[in-house]
Amino acid sequence: MGEPIFDPDTGEIIETGGGKPPAPMAMSLDEARALLVREHGVAISSNDPILMLVTLHQGMVRDYEVMLRRHDDAIRGFLGATGEACAEAVENILASLKDKTVKASLDQAFALVERQAQAMDRMDRTLRRHRLIHSLLTLLSLVGCGLAIAILFTIVR
Incomplete structure (x- = not known):
């Protein structure tokens, strides 16, 4: 000590x-x-020039800290405004994309429904044609069977 x-x-x-x-x-x-x-x-x-220098330095540091706080506040304000503007722009773009995506999805769904309706119409026409052909073939088969029976009865008699 x-x-x-x-x-x-x-x-x-x-x-x-x-x-x-x-x-x-x-x-x-x-x-x-x-x-x-x-x-x-x-x-x-207490009246030494070194202490006076310390006092001046402390005052300068306080002024500098105040200036830094003002700058920090200004930067925060600027970044806040810029951030809000960017967030709003992103939201608008997302809303636009969402609208475009929904519209595209609806357009695709309507196009699919339209294609399915056309396919159903083609299938309906094909089924009608098949029914007509089936009916004609059935009629021809019945006529052929009738002729075969008639010929058989004439031979057997």
Whole structure:
């Protein structure tokens, strides 16, 4: 353990020496003074130019953070508007594709129904023709059977 380090203005013990913890992210002036004591073993007064430089740096960092927040907000707004516009465009395209797909599916279904109706008409005509031919052949068969029976009766008699 090292010797205690005193503040030159107040005479208070700032640091007792020893281990060196890492510097904090946002540092107050008192923390900056304590850091200098820890790192270099030097105590400085509150009106030291180094502390003034720390104050200016902290102010600049605060201003920079405010500027970054404004930029982040502007970028979020821009990306949000762009994202909404893209989402709307995609929805419109999907709706259009959906409408086109539904229309194409309906057109295909109607075309299929029409082709099936035409096939049914052809089959109906074919069945009528087959019925007519079948009826004629049946009539011819009956006439042939009748003639054969008549010839058989004339021979047998």
